[in-house]
Amino acid sequence: MVRDDEKQLIRECIDALRQGIPGFKSRRPQMEMIAAVANTLSRCRAEDEQAGNGDHLAIVEAGTGTGKSFGALVPALVMAKSRQKRLVVSSSTVALQHQYADKDAPTLQRLLPLQFSCAVAKGRRRYACTVKLQAEGKLAGQRGLDLATADTAACTDETPRRIAVLRDLLVSFDAGRWNGDRDDLPIPVADELWDRVTTDRQGCSGSKCPEFSRCPFQAARQRVKEADLVIANHDLVLSAIDMDGASVLPAAQETIYVFDEAHSLAAKAVEHFSARHGIRGAIEWLDGACNAVRDAVLGLRLDEKLIRDSRVSSERMESALRELHRCIHATNGFEEKRARRFKSGPLPAWCQGAGEQILDAGEGLQKTFALLREHVLERAASAGTLATQILSVLGFYVVRLDNLIDTWELMLAELPDGAAPIARWIERHDEGGRPGDYLVCASPISGSDKLRKLLWNRASGAVVMSATLTSCGTFDLFLRQSGLGYFETPTFLQVESPFDFRSQARLIVPAMRAEPTAAEQHTQEVGDRLPALVDTPGTLVLFTSARQMRDVYALLPEDLRRITLMQGSMPKGEMLARHRAAIDRLDRSVLFGLSTFAEGVDLPGDYCTHVVIVKLAFSVPDSPLEEARREWVESRGGSPFIEITVPEAAVRLKQGIGRLLRTVHDRGRVTILDRRIVTKRWGGLLMRGMPDFEVVIERGRGRSVATPSAAAAGLKVRTAGGP
Numbered sequence: 001m002v003r004d005d006e007k008q009l010i011r012e013c014i015d016a017l018r019q020g021i022p023g024f025k026s027r028r029p030q031m032e033m034i035a036a037v038a039n040t041l042s043r044c045r046a047e048d049e050q051a052g053n054g055d056h057l058a059i060v061e062a063g064t065g066t067g068k069s070f071g072a073l074v075p076a077l078v079m080a081k082s083r084q085k086r087l088v089v090s091s092s093t094v095a096l097q098h099q100y101a102d103k104d105a106p107t108l109q110r111l112l113p114l115q116f117s118c119a120v121a122k123g124r125r126r127y128a129c130t131v132k133l134q135a136e137g138k139l140a141g142q143r144g145l146d147l148a149t150a151d152t153a154a155c156t157d158e159t160p161r162r163i164a165v166l167r168d169l170l171v172s173f174d175a176g177r178w179n180g181d182r183d184d185l186p187i188p189v190a191d192e193l194w195d196r197v198t199t200d201r202q203g204c205s206g207s208k209c210p211e212f213s214r215c216p217f218q219a220a221r222q223r224v225k226e227a228d229l230v231i232a233n234h235d236l237v238l239s240a241i242d243m244d245g246a247s248v249l250p251a252a253q254e255t256i257y258v259f260d261e262a263h264s265l266a267a268k269a270v271e272h273f274s275a276r277h278g279i280r281g282a283i284e285w286l287d288g289a290c291n292a293v294r295d296a297v298l299g300l301r302l303d304e305k306l307i308r309d310s311r312v313s314s315e316r317m318e319s320a321l322r323e324l325h326r327c328i329h330a331t332n333g334f335e336e337k338r339a340r341r342f343k344s345g346p347l348p349a350w351c352q353g354a355g356e357q358i359l360d361a362g363e364g365l366q367k368t369f370a371l372l373r374e375h376v377l378e379r380a381a382s383a384g385t386l387a388t389q390i391l392s393v394l395g396f397y398v399v400r401l402d403n404l405i406d407t408w409e410l411m412l413a414e415l416p417d418g419a420a421p422i423a424r425w426i427e428r429h430d431e432g433g434r435p436g437d438y439l440v441c442a443s444p445i446s447g448s449d450k451l452r453k454l455l456w457n458r459a460s461g462a463v464v465m466s467a468t469l470t471s472c473g474t475f476d477l478f479l480r481q482s483g484l485g486y487f488e489t490p491t492f493l494q495v496e497s498p499f500d501f502r503s504q505a506r507l508i509v510p511a512m513r514a515e516p517t518a519a520e521q522h523t524q525e526v527g528d529r530l531p532a533l534v535d536t537p538g539t540l541v542l543f544t545s546a547r548q549m550r551d552v553y554a555l556l557p558e559d560l561r562r563i564t565l566m567q568g569s570m571p572k573g574e575m576l577a578r579h580r581a582a583i584d585r586l587d588r589s590v591l592f593g594l595s596t597f598a599e600g601v602d603l604p605g606d607y608c609t610h611v612v613i614v615k616l617a618f619s620v621p622d623s624p625l626e627e628a629r630r631e632w633v634e635s636r637g638g639s640p641f642i643e644i645t646v647p648e649a650a651v652r653l654k655q656g657i658g659r660l661l662r663t664v665h666d667r668g669r670v671t672i673l674d675r676r677i678v679t680k681r682w683g684g685l686l687m688r689g690m691p692d693f694e695v696v697i698e699r700g701r702g703r704s705v706a707t708p709s710a711a712a713a714g715l716k717v718r719t720a721g722g723p
């Protein structure tokens with residue numbers, strides 16, 4: 001139960017926001033959200049409490065304009081402070097993370113009658129490693145001197161530039177003009193160059209490092225440790241729950257989480273818990289790994305048995321990898337496809353045998369690396385930066401070895417009866433038309449089990465929110481994919497939108513002649529129709545395939561092409577900036593984008609007055625992961641189309657439609673150029689739970705109107721004469 005003092009503090013916080021933010025209105029839906037979050041978090045768990053029925057979890061669908069960030073943050077801050085928990089706010093996009101860090105958190109710190117500290121958590125690789133920076137910077141300084149006296153014709157154009165960048169980084173850092181954070185660099189640094197001055201967990205000597213006190217990552221880590229509110233992202237949270245306390249983030253047991261854009265958490269979990277490695281690639285780095293062990297042992301005068309052990313494991317692994325490569329080549333089985341999937345159940349004997357040997361040898365090499373790391377750390381104090389440099393080199397190979405072991409653990413995993421299977425496949429990567437490397441890939445078909453065990457069961461409390469958690473009018477898909485469906489009594493809330501959808505927007509389904517399944521005719525018709533559809537200031541056209549997007553672009557008349565910005569022709573940020581600038585000049589502008597433009601793009605007012613959805617976004621059914629998911633649903637007597645394809649397409653449709661109205665003042669329309677939404681029975685399912693726009697279904701001349709599935713979904717439909 002929320003205590004009286006907590007209720008009082010929440011009320012005072014809301015009053016402070018009303019007084020401090022001009023135009024701030026705390027509407028009833030936001031108040032409902034604040035109450036639901038506070039109530040849920042009043043049941044947050046003690047650290048040693050067993051996983052229960054889920055009453056510490058709140059699942060909130062709240063669209064644009066509902067004020068969901070304050071609706072969650074205010075009660076979560078109060079409850080976390082009062083119950084002595086840490087608060088972690090996690091989002092999936094950089095833009096939203098910036099909004100929390102640069103806008104929302106500072107506003108709350110300024111206005112609330114509640115003191116709290118805040119820090120942004122980022123991965124280690126966002127920071128320079130002082131040891132590597134010193135080494136690279138000094139080397140660059142030396143090379144710069146050499147270059148000044150050398151024959152410049154012998155140097156590539158790139159060399160002096162890279163040397164200058166590395167030298168500048170070191171000079172700026174030493175002079176205190178730069179703090180070592182990649183995001184605070186005055187000019188961007190290319191990934192390949194940045195890799196030379198940063199490190200990962202395996203390459204870091206931690207408290208034994210001679211540069212520990214000057215280390216930007218360690219300083220950031222300390223700030224995060226001391227902060228009441230930590231702003232993170234989903235990838236970081238997933239790494240943290242997988243690392244068992246070795247992460248920069250607080251342990252789940254002492255944390256209240258707020259997940260914004262939570263609809264993407266399940267997909268990120270699948271990606272995070274999957275693994276893959278190249279066969280030839282592994283054979284190549286194995287040699288480098290053995291050399292790194294030899295150099296470390298000889299450099300620090302360690303036990304030479306480590307060199308022998310690493311060679312033995314590496315040779316065993318190399319022979320198994322070569323055998324695997326030979327068998328894949330001999331058995332083929334790709335049938336013109338790029339990927340060859342193994343069905344659920346035992347692997348073919350040749351793959352199983354080679355895999356067991358790779359895993360066994362890999363674990364042997366892993367032990368040698370661990371022992372070596374221990375010895376190097378013991379010498380860290382006397383060996384100084386040499387030890388850190390050795391760890392950094394070893395770390396490069398440890399990461400690859402861990403990944404290879406993860407892959408084979410998944411490939412060879414024995415699952416309990418009834419457990420969701422692991423998708424396992426080999427990908428062929430040809431080089432210049434000739435067979436190149438093979439990638440061994442393994443992925444859980446769902447992240448739900450891991451999320452349940454590692455996150456929801458352990459978290460002290462959590463608020464999971466997004467504008468798109470329901471699909472086809474229910475939370476079912478999200479609950480299944482996120483692992484939250486295992487719990488009996490989480491709190492559910494759908495926050496009412498402040499938009500008057502009826503008066504603000506219309507959804508139009510024109511009388512298209514071509515169905516998207518007839519790709520060429522559909523593309524031609526989209527190209528023919530677009531000039532008439534671009535009749536408002538800002539139009540966003542969403543495609544599901546880059547090929548169709550390019551083909552339609554090629555069909556546009558010259559004047560329309562001139563005002564159209566197509567994804568891939570320039571960075572997304574630049575496209576949006578140019579689009580906004582054109583609208584500000586009172587010109588028209590059209591954005592052509594793929595799925596990334598259907599999410600997280602905020603174009604209020606005239607920046608987006610028309611969203612055109614070219615085709616309903618169904619997932620690619622022939623990816624190995626999708627095939628395995630479908631096979632699993634079928635094996636349980638379900639319909640993959642109804643259980644997976646349609647609900648996922650509904651989420652994407654809702655996200656696309658969501659680009660239109662960003663404020664209560666916005667007006668506009670959505671046009672869907674995929675007639676299947678009204679001609680197919682499942683169209684009605686897709687439309688369930690969509691914003692309550694006026695729906696106009698145009699009739700083709702001389703054609704009868706199909707039973708409007710939108711009406712079947714409960715939406716008010718008006719039919720109109722077509723062209």
Ligand code: SF4
Pocket residue numbers: 128129130131132199203204205206207209210211212215216217218388
């Ligand atoms: S080795 Fe680790 S502690 Fe030392 S500077 Fe690099 S990242 Fe920081």
